[in-house]
Amino acid sequence: MMLIPCPWCGPRDESEFHYGGQAGVAYPADPGALSDEQWAHYLFFRDNPKGPFRERWSHSAGCRRWFTLTRDTVTNEVTA
Amino acid sequence: MTLRFTFDGRDYQGRNGDTLASALLRNGVHVVSSGIRTGRPRGILTAGVEEPNAIVQIEEPFPEPMLTATTVELFDGLVARGLRGQGRLADRPDPARYDAIHAHCDVLVVGAGPAGLAAAASAAATDARVILVDDQPQPGGSLLGAGELLDWVAETVAGLRAAPEVRVLTRTTAFGYYDDNHVIAVERRTQHLGAAAPAGAIRERIWRIRAKRVVLATGAHERSIAFADNDRPGVMLAGAARTYAVRYGVLPGRRAVVLTTNDSAYAAALDLHTAGVEIAAIADLRSSISASTSPDAAGSEWARRCTERGIEVLPGWAVSAVTGEHRVSAVALRALTDSSSTREIEADLLLVSGGWNPVGALFSQAGGRLTYDPALAAFRPDGGCRQAVSVAGALAGTYTTSGCLSAGVEAGGGAGLITLPVVEEPEAAPPIAVWTLPGAGADAFVDLQRDVSVADLDRATGTGMRSAEHVKRYTTAGTAHDQGKTAGTLTSGVVAELLGVEIGALGTTTFRPPYTPVSFAALAGRDRGMRFDPVRVTALHGRHVARGALFEDVGQWKRPWYYPLDGEDQHAAVLRECRAARENVAMMDASTLGKIDVRGADAGVFLDRLYTNMISTLKPGAIRYGVMCRPDGMVLDDGTVIRLAEDRFLVTTTTGNAALILDWMEEWLQTEWPSLRVRCTSVTEQWATVALVGPGSRDVLAGLAPALDVTRAGFPFMTWRDTTVAGLPARVCRISFSGELAYEINVSWWDAVTLWDELSARGVTPYGTETMHVLRAEKGYPIIGQDTDGTVTPHDLGLGWAVSKKKADFLGLRSFARTDNMRTDRKQLVGLLPVGGELLPEGSHLLDAPELPEPPIRALGHVTSSYHSAALGRTFALALIRNGRALHGQTLWATLDDRLVPVTVAGSVLYDPEGARRDG
Amino acid sequence: MAERSPLADVDLSDTGDRVTLAEVPFLTQLDVRTSPSSSFPEPGTFRTDELDGEATFIWLGPDEWLVVGPPGAQKRLTERLESGRLESVSDTSVVDVSAQRTTLELRGPGALELLALGCSLDLHPRVFGPGRCAQTTLAHTPVILLQRKHCVTTGEPVFWVLVRASFASHLASWLLDASGDLTAGH
């Protein structure tokens, strides 16, 4: 059971959180201007690195805030 | 105190403090089980948790399979038998209680041997919150087996127990080390009491310990050496025999031969000798050992002490043969360098020490690295761990008591704060690594529980396997429920030898939790039966129970399924409830629908982006049905949107999606649209909701809400009114999920019972979710999650009318234009009428031929909902069918048991397609 | 035509001699969403406010507080919140959620252990003293947990557990079951 550092509530058990996948994948400003391929990239393509990964979490059982952290996908160490 | 017990059908007596193993030895029982593959008789190899051989089944007081006799504490009335392989689970429910508890500390110390006790005392001296766990009935660890420093142990433990911020847990095994210093342990609270355990007491408790820092002082396990017949009863690890003699007062034999690679067996031999065991000879595989008693001669102090007692020490000698099948009767020794020098010694005990393996399982689970240390002839912790963990004592390769004590104090963080006893110990001679003796083959075992021999490992490497993991999986070495505690390093050593590589380069296999077997009952704890998952109920639950409702689980909610009257089955009850709703007046508890208060200046803009429909044009006082999609265009949820005021909406969600949709809203607001001035608040349980349905609903409502204009014109469809119903403040919505004239009456959760009782008193028929499903399916209203599965668009459902063509963007819009979503052969929701009146199972596949074609079979789609309809007088179904709307009127075939039955494709709205009944 | 609290039918007395459990029903509860302001309690804390001397402000999130008051004070507190305390009313919502949750009061020498059986938070007085609050889960149930004070006579902590109405009977049943398993000391 990882401890996830909520910026508001402090470290809490992982089971209090929902995972939000890769961080920084913004909703396109004008989806209508994108080709099918570009849109599919937004919808379905995500990085899957071995090592540090910027990702989103929501403290769903606590303050319900979304935040971003960097987790090492090998060791689960949260570095930022 | 004498304890009576039964083993393999014979009655014996043991003593307080015995394990089953020590009690068996006390009674001269040396054969406990037999090899799972070979059937060879097996005895007791160890005195602890690492035991591979002495596997037993407990029969009384309650059946429990596959325990080790070395860890079962004896109690009066114990009935057990030896096991060959797997045991037997109880055929009756376990009456015992189990639970789990969370604990937090600054320092967790695992292991209460000399290092762990010193670490705990040292940490406690710093005012830290300390938890000390140990798997034995009393703290002391290796000191108990050696009979050393017992006064210091007692004094230290008393001090720890008296400290307010220290918790000492005995009979507690830390079995899992997870992320961020989360260590899981199981405490055995009442097993050792047998039938005398207090009724209702917690038998085992799982401790979920979150520590800022962990000190592992898990000690070391002695290992054997692979030689022919090393599995015979009477072959025992030297340290175990010492423990039986010193701690339990049991002599495991009368005359012993010792085989060793290191000094520790000498200490064992001396203690056993003191206890009355004749030590016939010590064969030390180290040729370098000198047992000279001359004070000037260089040599081993331990060997010298043995020689002084008249014990013969044979440096550079090995075991060449073991005689005796059910018990060792003689041991043959041979000099390593001179094969003509042999001895044949009568003995009933062969004590073996092949070295000591630091117990690195938890350290490895924590992410730490174990590397081979030639000086120790063992794998030991070598850093590499991101967690706040340190190691002390034998785990770190420290084998002197004084070394363990000072390492513990250091690790505890209180150096200088506590005083340690002084221990005089002889200087140690270095051990050597020996994995096999000459001639080791099919009768030389490395894993006694899996019956894996040197010959098996040879076969594995002979097939070309080069990694310890591959050999483990091929031979099963190390995969038994002892997880190879005695076998792991030995296997690596033998494999390295076979391959001609360094053991350090080969490495060990990975350690995974649990360190020792843990019962499922303990892991389940309190989370079983009614408490497996929280049960959510509405304010009306008691009323539903009183009306004899059967319940359906919808997510965590208990919803009334149907309310059978005396003698009614489900079919009859649902038909009656449906008739009441279509022909008279009926009511349903709809309180489980999610309700979200959405307010703020930009609430309309926000909802326009989430829903496929236009929401911002809704007028205060009006209601609109809305559909939400994910960005991929697939339906996420549906419900109604009520405009309470210019800047205020009340949104309903499906029962199962309430939390998900609130999270969904927060996600978009917080991460994509933070500039929108919108606040979302769950009010699911603020309001209780009763749907009042049927042509008679208007009269009932009029009677209860005299201030409300209930006329068609005064209260039109898809509007709401705040009023008083049955004297209660209420919000009434004119919406319908059945096609009938209907109202949803919302009152405070606190007032729900009053409203329900008033409606009941007017003869309104309650109905459950099954009737609700039939009524909505007759109208072709889909249920999100039943008729959809995350691959269905609004257009597929026939909800294209709810997709705005005026909005520049909303979630899902761009995806509707994706090539895949433009396909003409997408599955569409249609009605089905089984020609022969069958009730199709939900999930039935649909084909376009009356016979099954040759595989591969391409189904056209599947049934998503299927019911008997009172209104239609027949069965019907909803189905997702490829290009289904174009198949209207055609015949398809549905799978039903092992046959295909014809069905006619219909529109999805089967009842009152004109919508004439909606306004009563 | 009495209002019924979620635990009106549950006997909470059978908790052994180490804890007591009681429902505090019908409290006024207002969910306030607004921009952070210095006059509201800090993250992880709550405090009873001068507002009528009766309202307790509980931190729920960086822009969310639960204001708890005596039964029947919904209208009065809402008006006072909207008129006085909240500066930017356009960006503020005050929603009556009084019936959304009920409140359980838990006290006694076994209270900490009872909570530890179902809650992963560290509730040790060094960490979670009087005035601390948290949204977390207890017995797999979402709750708002408050360490109210230390009992003046025994010095033991008094906890409030605010639980959603639909979960209340599950939680009460869980607490009753677990209260029978408390150990005498540690």
Ligand SMILES: [Zn+2]
């Ligand atoms: Zn948080």
